[in-house]
Amino acid sequence: MKLSILAVGHKPPAWVAAGCAEYAKRMPRELPLAVVEIKPEPRGAKSREQLLAAEKVRLKAAMQGFSRVVALDERGLDLTTRQLAQRLESWMREGGDTAFVIGGADGIDDEIKARADAVLRLSSLTLPHALARLLLSEQLYRAISTIRGHPYHRED
Numbered sequence: 001m002k003l004s005i006l007a008v009g010h011k012p013p014a015w016v017a018a019g020c021a022e023y024a025k026r027m028p029r030e031l032p033l034a035v036v037e038i039k040p041e042p043r044g045a046k047s048r049e050q051l052l053a054a055e056k057v058r059l060k061a062a063m064q065g066f067s068r069v070v071a072l073d074e075r076g077l078d079l080t081t082r083q084l085a086q087r088l089e090s091w092m093r094e095g096g097d098t099a100f101v102i103g104g105a106d107g108i109d110d111e112i113k114a115r116a117d118a119v120l121r122l123s124s125l126t127l128p129h130a131l132a133r134l135l136l137s138e139q140l141y142r143a144i145s146t147i148r149g150h151p152y153h154r155e156d
Contacts, residue, residue, distance in 0.1 A: 001031055002097040005136055006062045008038045008055050008104035012130035023137035031092070031144055035133055038062055040104045048106050056109035059101060067096030069116045071108055072132065076119035084139060085146040087118070092147075100140075102132050 011017075024033040041054035063069055068091060079087070091098055101108060101116070113119055122135050 001092055001095060003027075003031060003033045003100070003140060004066070004097070005033070005035045005100045005102060005133055006038055006059060007035060007102040007129065007133050008040050008059065008108075009102075009129045010040065011037065012133060016130045016134050019134045020137045023134075023141040026141050028144060028148075033137065033140055035137065036062060038104075051104070051106050052109040055104055055106075056112055059108070059112055063099050063101070063112075065097065066099040068094075068098040069112075070098060070100045070118045070120055071113045071116035072100060072102045072122060072136065073108060073113060073119050074121050074124075074126070076121040078121055078124070081139065081142055081146065084120075085143040088140070088143045089147050100136060102129060102136070104129065 005020075012020075020035045024035070027033045038055065038058050041051045043051065046054075101112060103109075103112075122132055122139070127135065
C-alpha cells in the first residue's frame with residue numbers, strides 16, 4: 001500500500017520539505033509515503049468558486065489510481081493518534097493506495113470532499129498549508145510506529 005499527500009500549493013520552505021522527506025524516509029518499505037505538489041490556480045480576479053473548480057480538475061487527475069481518498073478539512077473528523085493508527089491499520093488490511101488531499105488557500109472543492117472516503121482535520125487551529133504537509137507526514141509515521149509497537153509514540 002502506498003500513501004501520498006496531494007497538496008495544492010507552491011514549493012514549501014526548505015525546512016518543510018526536509019521534514020517531510022525525513023518522515024517519508026522513516027516509513028517502512030511496504031508503506032511508502034510521497035508528497036505530491038499540485039499547482040494552485042493563479043488568483044487574479046477569479047472568484048473562490050473558479051479557483052476551487054480549476055484546482056479540482058488538477059486534484060482529480062492526481063487522485064487517479066488511488067482506491068481511497070482522505071480529504072483534510074477544518075470541519076473534518078478529529079481523530080486521536082491512536083484512532084488514526086487504527087484507521088491506517090484497517091486500510092492496510094483492505095489494501096489499495098491512499099491519497100490524503102490538502103487543499104490550497106481556499107480549501108477543497110465540495111465535490112472532492114463528497115467523493116472522499118473520509119474527511120479528517122489535523123487541528124482545530126488554522127495551519128499554514130505547508131505546515132499541514134509536515135504535520136500529516138509526522139502523524140502517518142507516528143501511526144505506523146504505533147501499529148508496530150515502536151516506542152516513538154508514548155501514551156499514558
